Amino acid sequence: xxxxxxxxxxxxxxxxxxxxxxxxxxVIHHHCGAPFLPTFAPFIAISLTGGGLFILxxxxxxxxxxxxxxxxxx
Amino acid sequence: xxxxVLLTPGLLLIATGLLLSTVSxxxxxxxxxxxxxxxxxxxxxxxxxxxxxxxxxxxxxQLLHLTSAGRLFACAFIIALWLGGMFxxxxxxxxxxxxxxxxxxxxxxxxxxxxxISLFIFWELMAISSTLxxxxxxxxxxxxxxxxxxxxxxxGGVLLLSGIAGLAVGGSDLSMGLIQSDGLARWLIFAGFLxxxxxxxxxxxxxxxxxxxxxxxxxxxxAFTTKTAVYVLISYFAGETLxxxxxxxxxxYGVIYALxxxxxxxxxxxxxxxxxxxxxxxxxxxxxxxxxxxxxxxxAHILYKTVLLMGAGSVLLSVxxxxxxxxGQLAHKMPWTTACVVIGAxxxxxxxxxxxxxxxxxxxxxxxxxxxxxxxxxxxxxSAAVVFNAGIRFPYLTYFQPRQSTAIEHGRDPDxxxxxxxxxxACLCVxxxxxxxxxxxxxxxxxxxxxxxxxHIIEQLQLLIPAALIFFITLPLLTPQQRIQLDWxxxxxxxxxxxxxxxxxxxxxxxxxxxxxxxxxxxxxxxxIFRHYGPRGILSRSWPTGNIALWVAFILASYVALYxxxxxxxxxxxxxxxxxx
Numbered sequence: 001x002x003x004x005x006x007x008x009x010x011x012x013x014x015x016x017x018x019x020x021x022x023x024x025x026x027v028i029h030h031h032c033g034a035p036f037l038p039t040f041a042p043f044i045a046i047s048l049t050g051g052g053l054f055i056l057x058x059x060x061x062x063x064x065x066x067x068x069x070x071x072x073x074x
Numbered sequence: 075x076x077x078x079v080l081l082t083p084g085l086l087l088i089a090t091g092l093l094l095s096t097v098s099x100x101x102x103x104x105x106x107x108x109x110x111x112x113x114x115x116x117x118x119x120x121x122x123x124x125x126x127x128x129x130x131x132x133x134x135x136q137l138l139h140l141t142s143a144g145r146l147f148a149c150a151f152i153i154a155l156w157l158g159g160m161f162x163x164x165x166x167x168x169x170x171x172x173x174x175x176x177x178x179x180x181x182x183x184x185x186x187x188x189x190x191i192s193l194f195i196f197w198e199l200m201a202i203s204s205t206l207x208x209x210x211x212x213x214x215x216x217x218x219x220x221x222x223x224x225x226x227x228x229x230g231g232v233l234l235l236s237g238i239a240g241l242a243v244g245g246s247d248l249s250m251g252l253i254q255s256d257g258l259a260r261w262l263i264f265a266g267f268l269x270x271x272x273x274x275x276x277x278x279x280x281x282x283x284x285x286x287x288x289x290x291x292x293x294x295x296x297a298f299t300t301k302t303a304v305y306v307l308i309s310y311f312a313g314e315t316l317x318x319x320x321x322x323x324x325x326x327y328g329v330i331y332a333l334x335x336x337x338x339x340x341x342x343x344x345x346x347x348x349x350x351x352x353x354x355x356x357x358x359x360x361x362x363x364x365x366x367x368x369x370x371x372x373x374a375h376i377l378y379k380t381v382l383l384m385g386a387g388s389v390l391l392s393v394x395x396x397x398x399x400x401x402g403q404l405a406h407k408m409p410w411t412t413a414c415v416v417i418g419a420x421x422x423x424x425x426x427x428x429x430x431x432x433x434x435x436x437x438x439x440x441x442x443x444x445x446x447x448x449x450x451x452x453x454x455x456x457s458a459a460v461v462f463n464a465g466i467r468f469p470y471l472t473y474f475q476p477r478q479s480t481a482i483e484h485g486r487d488p489d490x491x492x493x494x495x496x497x498x499x500a501c502l503c504v505x506x507x508x509x510x511x512x513x514x515x516x517x518x519x520x521x522x523x524x525x526x527x528x529x530h531i532i533e534q535l536q537l538l539i540p541a542a543l544i545f546f547i548t549l550p551l552l553t554p555q556q557r558i559q560l561d562w563x564x565x566x567x568x569x570x571x572x573x574x575x576x577x578x579x580x581x582x583x584x585x586x587x588x589x590x591x592x593x594x595x596x597x598x599x600x601x602x603i604f605r606h607y608g609p610r611g612i613l614s615r616s617w618p619t620g621n622i623a624l625w626v627a628f629i630l631a632s633y634v635a636l637y638x639x640x641x642x643x644x645x646x647x648x649x650x651x652x653x654x655x
Contacts, residue, residue: 007546014543021536028532033442033450043454043536050455051544054326054462058333059551066334066557072567 018044082126082138083113083148084183084196087155091175091203098168106163106171110156113182117148125188135195139188139250142518143369147185147305149516150376151178153502154297160495161384161488162290165391170210174294177203181298185305190238190248190263193306197234197270200299201227207295211288222563223283226269226276234266253310264311271303271354273320277327277347278561284346285339285396289387292339296346296379301372304353308368308518313360318449321358324351325456331561332463336397336554338386338472342379345422345464349375352453356437359444362519367436369518374421374429374506381418381499382464385411388488388496389472395481398471398554405473407485412473414496421503423465423538424457429506431534432513432525439523458537461545465538471554 025041032042081089090109094102126138155178162171180200187193201224208220240259241248253260272280284295311317328348335341349371356368388411389404390396405412421428424435434457441450461467487493506513510525606612 006550011543011546014539014546017535018540018543021532021539024532025536028529030529030533031442033438033454034447036447037451041536043533044540046451046454047458047537047540048544050458051462051541054329054455054459055333055544055548055552058330061330062334065559065561066555067560069556069558071558071560 081116082183082186083117083152084179084181084186085137086113086116087152087179087182088176088199089179091172091177091179094175095168095172102168102171103163106159106175107156109175110152110159114149114152114156117145117152117182120145133191133248134189135192136188136249137183137192138186140186141250141309142516143305143308143365144185146369146373146516146518147301148182150301150373151182151185151298154178154376154380155294157380157384157495157499158290158293158297160498161293161387161492163491164489165492166288166290167210167212170207170288170291173203173206173210174291177207177294177298181302184302188250190241190250194231194234194238197302198228198231200302201231204295204299207291208283208287210291211286213286216286216288219283219286223279226279230266230269230276232266233262233269237262237264237266250309252312264314264316267303267306267311268320270299271307272300272324272347272350273354274323274327275562277324278563280346281331281335281340281343281561282563284343285337289390292342293380293383293387296342296383297376300346300350301376304350304357304368304372307354307357308365312357312365315358317354317358318446321351321353321355322449322452324348324354325453327351329456329459329462331559332467333552334555334557334559336399336556338389338396338398338401338468339383341398341463341468342382342386345382345460345468346375346379348456348460348463349379349422351456352434352437355449355453356440359437359440359446359449361440361444362521363436363443363523364440366514366517366519366521367433367438367440370433370436370513371430374433374503377429377499377506378418378421378503379464381414381496381503382422382468384492384496384499385415385418386468386472388492389485391488393481393485395479397556398475398478399556400479400481401472402475402479402482403473403477404482404485407482408473408487410487410493411496412469414500415469415473417500417503419465419469421507423460424534425538426526426531426534427504427507429503431507432510432523433506435525435530435534436523454537458541461538461541466542466545 022041022044025044030039030042032039034042038045087109090105094105097105120138120140122140124138124140125136128135128137155174158174159171162174166174177200180196180203183196184193184200187196205220205224205227208216208223210216237259238248240257240262241253241255244255244257244259246253246255246259253263269276280300284292287295307314307317324347328344328346328351332341332344332348335344353368353372353375356364356371386396388408389401392408393401393404395401417428421430424430438450438453438457441453488496510523514521514523604611607614
C-alpha cells in the first residue's frame with residue numbers, strides 16, 4: 001500500500017473551522033444532555049475525546065484481533 | 075379497496091419474486107420497475123381499519139394489521155427494493171432478483187402482520203430468501219458465508235418459535251403488542267429478535283455474510299433484516315431497559331471495527347451495526363420521542379445506506395476491487411457515483427439538510443429527556459465517530475485518496491438506470507432532511523420537534539468537524555492493511571469447530587476399533603467352528619466303535635465322579651457304607 005500523503009491543507013482548514021466553532025460557543029447556549037460536562041464547548045470536547053478514545057481502542061485491539069486474510073482457510 | 079385487502083403489499087412482492095424466477099428480458103424489467111410502485115400505492119391506500127385474518131390449524135393469523143410504524147418501515151423497504159432493483163437490473167442474476175423480491179416481500183409482511191405466528195412464517199421466509207441472495211454471488215466465499223448466515227438465522231428462528239410456543243401453551247395472547255408475560259418464553263422471543271438485529275455476540279454475521287454477496291446483492295441485504303428486527307422490538311419490547319446496553323455496545327462495536335477494516339463493503343456493514351445500535355438503544359429507552367427516533371432513523375438509515383452500498387457496488391462492478399488498499403482517486407472517473415456517495419455519507423453523519431440530522435437528534439433528545447446522561451454521552455460520541463466509517467473513511471479511501479493500484483483505470487459510472495437509482499436515493503436523503511415537519515407527521519407518535527435551530531446546527535458541526543480533524547491527523551496510523559479482524563465467531567469457527575472435529579474423529583476412531591474387534595471375534599468364531607465341525611474337523615471324522623464305547627464310558631465315569639464330589643449325601647453314603655465297611 002502506498003503511503004497517503006498527509007492532507008496538510010485539509011487538516012489546516014479543519015483545524016481553523018474547529019477553532020471558529022469553539023469561539024462561537026461563547027455566544028451560543030447549548031442544552032447538554034450530560035450535566036457533568038463543561039458548559040463551554042462540550043460537543044467539541046465529546047468529539048475530540050470520544051474520537052481519540054475510539055482510535056486508541058482500535059489501535060490497542062489491533063494486535064489482538066488482526067490476522068492474515070487466509071486465517072480461517074488454513 | 076377490496077383488491078388491497080385481498081393481497082397485501084408484502085404478498086404482492088413475494089408473488090412477484092416467484093414470477094421473476096421464471097421470466098427474463100423486458101418482462102423482468104417491467105416487473106422490477108413497476109411492481110414496487112404498485113406495492114407503494116397499495117400500502118398508502120390501506121387504512122388503519124383494513125385487516126385480513128386467515129384461520130389456519132385453529133390459529134387466527136392477522137396477515138394485515140396496519141400501524142404507523144409498520145407503514146413507515148414498509149415504505150422504506152419498498153423504496154429500497156425499488157432503488158436496489160433499478161441498480162441491479164442490468165447486472166444481477168435472475169435468481170438474485172427473484173430472491174430479493176421474496177426477501178423484501180417477507181420483510182414488508184413482517185411489518186404489516188399482526189400476530190406472532192404470521193411473523194414467524196415471514197421471518198423464516200426472510201431468512202431463507204436472504205440466504206439465496208447471498209448465494210446468488212456464486213462464489214465459494216459466499217457459499218460458506220451463506221451457510222454460516224443461515225445457521226445463525228435458523229438458530230434465531232428456533233429461539234423465536236420456542237418462545238411463541240411457550241406463550242401459546244401458557245395461554246398468552248399472540249397478537250401484536252408488548253409481551254406482558256415475564257417467563258422464559260418472552261426471553262426466547264427477545265433473543266430470537268436480537269439475533270436478527272445483530273446484537274452481541276452475534277453482531278459479526280452482518281460483516282461476515284453481507285460483503286460476500288454480489289455487488290448488487292448487498293444493497294438489498296442491508297435494508298431489510300436488521301430493520302425488521304428493530305421494528306419487531308418496537309412492537310413487542312419497547313421500553314425494555316436491557317436493550318440500552320445492548321444498543322450502546324453495538325454503536326461502539328461498529329465504530330471500532332470499522333476503523334481497521336480494509337474492505338469497503340465491510341466498513342459499511344460495521345456502520346450498519348453502529349447505526350442499528352442507536353435504534354436499539356432508543357427502543358430500550360422506550361419514550362414517545364425515542365420510538366419516533368428509532369422509527370425515523372431506521373427510515374433514514376435505509377435510504378442513505380442504500381445509496382452508499384450502490385456506490386460501493388458500482389466500484390466493485392467497474393473496478394473489480396473492494397479493498398481500500400487497492401482503490402483511490404475514483405472521483406474523477408466516477409463523478410456521478412462520487413456525488414451520490416458524498417450526499418449519502420453526509421446523510422449518515424447527520425450533516426444539516428440531510429436525513430440523519432433530523433432523525434438521530436430525536437434519539438439523542440430522548441436520552442436527554444429521560445436524564446440518561448451516560449447514554450446520551452456515549453451516543454453523542456458514537457454520532458461523531460460515524461466520520462470514522464461511512465461518513466468520511468469510506469468515501470475518502472475509495473474516491474479521494476491517492477491511487478493505490480492500476481485497477482482503477484477501469485473505473486466508470488454505472489449504466490443510466492443504476493445511476494438514476496443512486497440519484498433518486500441521494501435526492502430522498504436530502505428531501506427528508508429539508509422537509510422535516512412533513513416527515514415527522516408520518517411517525518408513530520404525534521409530537522412537535524424543531525431540528526433546525528441555530529444551536530442544534532452548531533452542535534452538529536461541533537461534533538463532526540473535530541472528528542474529521544482527528545481522522546485526517548491519525549490517517550497514517552490507520553492505514554488499511556490486508557488483514558481480517560477476529561470477532562466472536564472465532565469461538566464458533568476455531569475452538570468449537572476444532573473441538574467438534576476432534577469429537578467426530580474420536581467417535582470415528584472408537585467406531586473403527588469396535589468394528590475391528592467385532593469382525594475379528596466373528597472371524598475367530600467361524601474359524602473355531604470350522605476347525606471342529608468342518609469337513610476335516612475332529613467332530614466330523616469317523617471313529618471305531620470300540621473307541622466310541624471307551625469314550626462314552628470315560629465321560630460317564632467322569633460325570634459320576636463330578637456329581638459325587640458335589641453331592642454331600644452321596645459322599646456320606648460312600649464314606650459310611652463303602653469306605654467305613
